[in-house]
Amino acid sequence: MKSPAIRKLRQKLAADEPVYGLWVTLESASITEMGVALGLDWIVVDAEHGHLDWRDILEHIRAAVRSDTVVLVRIAEVNVGLVKRVLDIGADGVVVPWMEEVEQLRDAVAFAHYPPDGLRGIGAERATCWGQCFVEHVEEADEHVLVVPIIESVKGGQNIARLLDVDGVEIFFFGPADYSSTAGYPGQWEGPGVAEMIAEAKDAIRAAGKNCGVVATSNENLDQRLEQGFRMLALGLDGGLLLRSLRGALEHVGRDRQISPSFSPQGAGQVFESVSPIGSGNKTEIMPGLVFESPSRNPAQQLTTGFSTFAPGVQLPYHHHPYAESLTLLSGEAIVEVEGRMYALEPYDNLSIPGGLAHAAFNSSVSQPAVFHAAIPTTDPSRTQVEQFFSRRRMPADAKGPEGAERLTRHRGAARYxxxxxxxxxxxxxxxxxxxxxxxxxxxxxxxxxxxxxQAYDCDASIAIVEGAATCIVEGRHHALAERTTLLLPRGQVYSIRNETDEPMAAIWVCASPAPERRIVTAS
Known part of the structure; x- marks a missing residue:
């Protein structure tokens, strides 16, 4: 916690001076470093929306160390664990979304303060110098920590008088987009009548001797917000400011265009997703006892996925492809060889084989079929038989494959996130x-x-349900996906997936790009 920076922020606000900041949504800590170097008063790291993880958040906080820039973290909900963890890693305060009830706000304040006044636990983490300055930290933390609620609903605005009675809060932020949604105008920044509602709540906050904040949408809007009495002013979101600058430059050279709601280029005909339950797809007999089933309709470009079923004892001879292949064992027993290197696979083990490497597969069971999920980066699969002899050697259980060749991921010990x-x-x-x-x-x-x-990807994608059942919503269209069902998604389609059952659900996803861009889609 940077107490001097917080004191300076409070001094400016007490003198009715504006404090300017940046809303950070991108992972690079260089963004915060730039803001600090340019003299911003504050930064909010958004951990409610988007893809930032705890390491990203920590690096943003570190980027402002020993500076006069206050760093706040917007958490996803009022939760003692989230508040405690954010403050433990060194944030100067928390921004709490969707504040509507007095009890919510009292909890948020309590979670940010140590006993006897609050419920924050003491951790030997960064905020306490890893346990070396407990006394000093506790003395200053309760005095300086900032708890900033966001009023982003009609109900929150209606309850502002009651929220103002909660001690420990000196700044209220507003979220016009969500406020508009709750007023019946989804997708609008400030729908009809919303600006007046926000202004009324803002006036009540100012009359109580407290301050208000909001994100400006442009330099002109920044001036308007300042005139309206907002004093904690975000110059914008990092991504929004980057887009604003890029569009200005592109407009200057005659290359400006509107961004579509998806990643799809303008003018492209709409292509819809396809859902293929097992048994409904195209079946290809690779050889006697080996069948590959792929979706009957494949809207994807440069991607084919499906299920390969090996009858007991069946062996696919050595072959290679001009492109890579991914094999994930779903059930049964199997051995996959790559140029003589023999890997015994267990369920959910994956072997990824770059193009040009000769490989073979064998169902080592004499009684049970072996089923693989297979993926290849082409819509026109082919293979070439290989007659070359390879000296065979069984690879140890912890082998991951030689560098620059195949990669084996053992499900049991794989890193998870x-x-x-x-x-x-x-x-x-x-x-x-x-x-x-x-x-x-x-x-x-x-x-x-x-x-x-x-979310949406900038490339085509495949999602195969390999255990349990899932519900997937693709741009408003609901799909119930049973086990061994494949969903193929054209690039740019917005989708969400969830497990609404009482049992676990597992899926294998494949994107037709080695480095896809994933965009989280939010309403605010």
Missing amino acids: ESGSLTTCIDFFNGELVPSIEMSGGWALFACGGQQPA
Whole structure:
């Protein structure tokens, strides 16, 4: 916590001076460094929307260390764990969204203060110099910590008089877009009558001796907000300011264009997603006892996915492709060889094989079929038989594959990360993990109630449900996806996926790019 910076911020506000800041949504801490270097009074790191993880948040906080720039973190909800963790890693305060009730605000303040006045636990983390300055930290933390609620609903505005009675809050922020949505004008920054509602709440806050904040949409709007009495003013969002600058430059050279709601280029005909339950797709007999089933309608470009079923004892001889191949064992037993290197696979183990490497596959069971999920970065699959002899050697269980060749991901010990609410993921392959590969993909586990936010990719994608059942919404169209169902998504389509059942759900996703751009889509 930077107490001197917080004191300076408060002194400016007490003198009715504006304090200018930036709303950070992108991961690069260089953005915060630039803001600090330019003398911004404050930064808000947005951890409610978007894709920032805890490491990203920490790096933004570090970028402002020993500066006069206050760093606040916008959390996703009023939650003691989120507040505590944000403050433990060194934030100067928290921004709390969707504030409507007095009890919510009292909880937020309590979570940010130590006992006996609050409920914040003491941790031996960055804020306490890793436990070396408990006394000094506790003495100053309760006095200086900032708790900034966002009023972003009609109900919150109507309750402003009651919210003003809560001690420990000196700044209220406004979210016009969500406010407009709750007033019946979704998608508008300030719908009819909303500006007046916000102004009324703002006047009540100012009359109580407290300050108001808002994000400006332009330099002209910044002047208007200052004249209206807002004093904590965001110059914009980092992404928005970048786009504003880019569009100005492109307009200057005659290349300006409107951004569409998706990544799809303007003028492109609309292509819809396809849903293919197992048994409904195109079946190709690769050889006796080996069948590959792919979706009957494939709207994707440069991507084919499907299920390969090996009858007991069936062996696919050595072959290679001019492109990469991903093989994930779903059930049964199997051995996959790559130029003599033999890998015994267990369910959900993935072997990613760059183009040109000779490989073979064998169902080692004499009684049970082996089923793979397969992915290749082409819509026109082909293979070439290889007659070359390879000296065979069984690879150890912890082998990951030689550098520059195939990559084996063992499901049991693979690194996992959070990718949404109650959702964990494993990356199987991408341009960093397998430098020569033309696609990316991995495995995701959704616990009961797990979900990923609405999102879109700048490339075509495939999602195969490999365990349980899922609900997927693609631009308002609802799909119930049973086990072994494949959803193919054209680039730019906005979708969300969740598990509404009482059992876990797992999926394998593949993108037709080694480094896809993922955009989280929010209403604000």
